[in-house]
Amino acid sequence: MTTTDPDLALTIDLEREASALDAADPLRRYRDAFVGSETSLVYFDGNSLGRPPRASVERLARFATEEWGGRLIRGWDESWMQLPFELGDRIGRSVIGAAPGQTVIGDSTTVLLYKLVRAAFDAQRAADPARVEIVIDRDNFPTDRYLVDGIARERGGRVRWIDVDLAAGVRPDALRAAVGPQTAVVILSHVAYRSGYLADAATLTAIAHDAGALVVWDLCHSAGSVPVRSDEWGFDLAVGCTYKYLNGGPGSPAFVYVAARHQETLAQPIQGWMGAADVFAMGPDYRPAEGMRRFLSGTPPIVGMLAMEDTLDLIDDAGMPAIRRKSVALTEFAVRVTDEVLAPLGVTVASPRDAAERGGHVTLSHPTMRAVTARLWEGDIIPDYRDPHGLRIGLSPLSTSFAETLTGLRAVAEAVRAEAG
Incomplete structure (x- = not known):
């Protein structure tokens, strides 16, 4: 497929890249272990509150009926x-x-x-x-x-x-x-x-x-x-x-x-x-x-x-070294998308660009980010806001995909355009 529209060409290239990264991701199978991962909601706030594992839903119900309800105070000794x-x-x-x-x-x-x-x-x-x-x-x-x-x-x-x-x-x-x-x-x-x-x-x-x-x-x-x-x-x-x-x-x-x-x-x-x-x-x-x-x-x-x-x-199953590699890959991708899609709108990266000096989240800066965050939440895109003018993109390695990251950042771009007038 060819196109003379540079924005459309960029979108297609980024979508292909996100798809390829997800296909090659050795941790991709863990995403399905979390409640809500099957929905269209984009969750950029795992660095504030992580998604619940599906197994925990069963564990909590079983605890209420079997351990708390069945063993009662004996549970302390047991x-x-x-x-x-x-x-x-x-x-x-x-x-x-x-x-x-x-x-x-x-x-x-x-x-x-x-x-x-x-x-x-x-x-x-x-x-x-x-x-x-x-x-x-x-x-x-x-x-x-x-x-x-x-x-x-x-x-x-x-x-x-x-x-x-x-x-x-x-x-x-x-x-x-x-x-x-x-x-x-x-x-x-x-x-x-x-x-x-x-x-x-x-x-x-x-x-x-x-x-x-x-x-x-x-x-x-x-x-x-x-x-x-x-x-x-x-x-x-x-x-x-x-x-x-x-x-x-x-x-x-x-x-x-x-x-x-x-x-x-x-x-x-x-x-x-x-x-x-x-x-x-x-x-x-x-x-x-x-x-x-x-x-x-x-x-x-x-x-x-x-x-x-x-x-x-x-x-334990994935190992922290693999989790860190996925985290670096996600934040590198987020920075790259920001440079290509959001930087032309005046958005800057307010986090270290060197992955060796960056943890699991990226902060994006623009004067409209408080309003942008509120607008995004209404559309089921969930980052969080930190003064001054910072929108945090929290990328949890086990539950976040590259496609989800791209979808969310494109929504950020749309919201910045809307708020900037």
Whole structure:
């Protein structure tokens, strides 16, 4: 087929490319494992809330009737008490590169971050009263920044802010300039929530350690999308959510990683019964449990843990290296389509162009993007919006196809034209 219309020719070429990429994709069979993948809806928000696995629908129904309904309170003795540790170890092994006994499912991301930052700050301050600073960048996720500000005021410390490029993130030189003898804790995001910038975690961890600081890593936008090597890179502490690329469902509990070398020396500040040495002693005094149990507080949210088991099965089967290769291919394709279809409309890429510095999402910038996002949602094209003027394209490697990506980006172009007048 030949055509003299350059726009039509470009459309045909991109459609052929998307079709070829899908046909050659070794992970294409996993797409059918997710609810909604058979519909025409384009989902660009898997980096905020992942699609539910079909197997989880059956698992949740079976749990309600057989385990909860059938076993009732006996379920705690039979399996539920150990589930946070079993799933934590699975996340450690398959997703974040951690040996057993260092990862557990706990509270929300916010609560777990509070526990870790506060515990690390207190330990550092006790060892060296001069260490009063918590280092964080100004473009870190709001929860991280708000927590750090509150903990600094609560514990008599102060925040050392790092200014960063909104289209990138914390680079080694910027961290070197911020840390020193007064640094207690550094908190960093492995993948920046706004730009998708992929930090050099090993190098940044080493820089903080050279300054005598402990590092808390936020893995919310990397766990399940980007390989993480917590033990190899020397992580001290880390937290990640499970409702993004791990598909645990709305509000599913977060996981916490504490390197074995720190577990007996850090005192987490929310002392609840589940973190006590003898959970059922109900004694008058709190004595922390050994190992990762000491970082728990209240009753484990069992129902909220169930769905992620099915995604962990898929990740185990596919392997994180293959997932990362698919993620890179998807974001490379999205950037290429943006350059060819959206750039002529004034849309720019507000994410790193080098795949080695980019996580699993791409942010597109244009003054109309807030209105464009609202318009797209009405047509079942679901990205999300982040100031300033950023439309995020979240591409989940197991559930997103190249054809879906192309369809969505063409819809973005149509919406930009409509909003720009």
